[in-house]
Amino acid sequence: MRTGARKPTDDGRPFATLTETKYDCIPRLLSRPVFCVVTIFFIVLSGCASLTGPGREVYAANSLVENKKYGEAVSIYRKVLRDHPDALSAADARFALATTLAYYENPQRDYAQALQEFDEFVRLYPDDSRYRKAQNWRHVLRALHDSRKSIEDLKKLDIRHEEKRKRK
16 A cells, blocks of 8 residues: 655655565666666676686696696696685685695605695685595595505614624
8 A cells, every 4th residue: 555655764764655665676776777787797707706817727727637737737726826825716726736736647646745735725724615625635645644654664674674684
């Protein structure tokens, strides 16, 4: 029932109709072409934010990994982290760097370096959705490191025993 009567409002406007709601202005806004164009522009811009600057570089490095060009990808990830440490895509670069360094098909894999990168990822991005994956990688890589160290210790021990045996 629109009576057209006006009364003071609580939201700071001097008067509004009795039946007007806060959503009554939406159809009017949507009917304005400038509003629609600006809204679409910001939606598209926000969707492409990860593909600007460092985001594009991370995307390119991911493509290099898919094409088995691990060394080049690692260089790009490190460059992004060095040049844009606070960028939105820095977390993507760090996680991708760590996984690439640990990737079994990577001939230049470096588990110790991967462990350091996962440690840094966990320290810097505790709210990231990949946090638990990074934690899991850390535990696996630490276990691998510890087992390799144990093997090296056993080899040294075996050499010492062999030397003692030869002296007798």
